[in-house]
Amino acid sequence: MKILAFAGSNSTVSINKQLVTFAASFFAEDEVEILDLNDYDMPIYKRETEIEHGIPQKALDFAAKIDAAQLLLLSTPENNGNFPAVFKNLMDWISRIKNRKIFNGKPMLLMATSDGGRGGASVLEIAEKRFPYDGAEVLETFSLPRFKDNFDQENGILDPEKREELKSKIENIKQNH
Numbered sequence: 001m002k003i004l005a006f007a008g009s010n011s012t013v014s015i016n017k018q019l020v021t022f023a024a025s026f027f028a029e030d031e032v033e034i035l036d037l038n039d040y041d042m043p044i045y046k047r048e049t050e051i052e053h054g055i056p057q058k059a060l061d062f063a064a065k066i067d068a069a070q071l072l073l074l075s076t077p078e079n080n081g082n083f084p085a086v087f088k089n090l091m092d093w094i095s096r097i098k099n100r101k102i103f104n105g106k107p108m109l110l111m112a113t114s115d116g117g118r119g120g121a122s123v124l125e126i127a128e129k130r131f132p133y134d135g136a137e138v139l140e141t142f143s144l145p146r147f148k149d150n151f152d153q154e155n156g157i158l159d160p161e162k163r164e165e166l167k168s169k170i171e172n173i174k175q176n177h
């Protein structure tokens with residue numbers, strides 16, 4: 001199975017990228033590509049920019065990566081209860097490509113983490129409700145609160161219950177898809 005993993009962050013030390021990379025490690029038998037939004041810098045969406053220059057090549061490239069994947073692993077940060085601007089902007093540009101939805105019918109493991117106790121629960125709720133309209137089939141959701149306490153670069157998720165929860169959700173995805 002071809003898997004595309006990414007975080008909705010442009011932080012070079014993104015905790016969401018660390019989480020999605022950990023989740024990807026459970027797919028050792030699959031072909032996993034992990035993208036970084038820093039490699040997909042593009043202007044803020046503006047009507048006149050689209051008319052003058054068209055959709056940025058990087059948005060087209062990212063959409064092509066989605067199209068080639070059979071499963072998406074995504075972890076998004078929460079900024080003021082919502083998507084970070086960099087991720088929303090990417091989705092807005094991709095949504096301008098004709099005859100496709102942003103996630104083009106792909107199944108998705110949807111995650112969020114933050115250092116706070118709610119673990120990005122607000123953005124996760126927004127994404128879970130919205131993404132089906134954007135062409136994602138959300139198979140499972142997962143939230144990791146208090147990232148700093150619950151995650152370690154070497155060992156991944158430390159909290160046994162949370163670790164087991166992610167593992168079993170991934171098992172479920174593997175068995176049913």
Ligand SMILES: Cc1cc2nc3c(=O)[nH]c(=O)nc-3n(C[C@H](O)[C@H](O)[C@H](O)COP(=O)(O)O)c2cc1C
Pocket residue numbers: 007009010011013014015016017076077078079080081082113114115116118119120
């Ligand atoms: C502008 C801004 C708004 C934020 N708002 C929230 C928030 O609403 N909820 C939350 O849990 N964390 C919030 N945070 C903290 C982020 O979750 C934290 O910076 C996290 O590390 C971002 O994820 P990343 O490292 O993957 O980029 C906010 C951070 C910034 C810079």
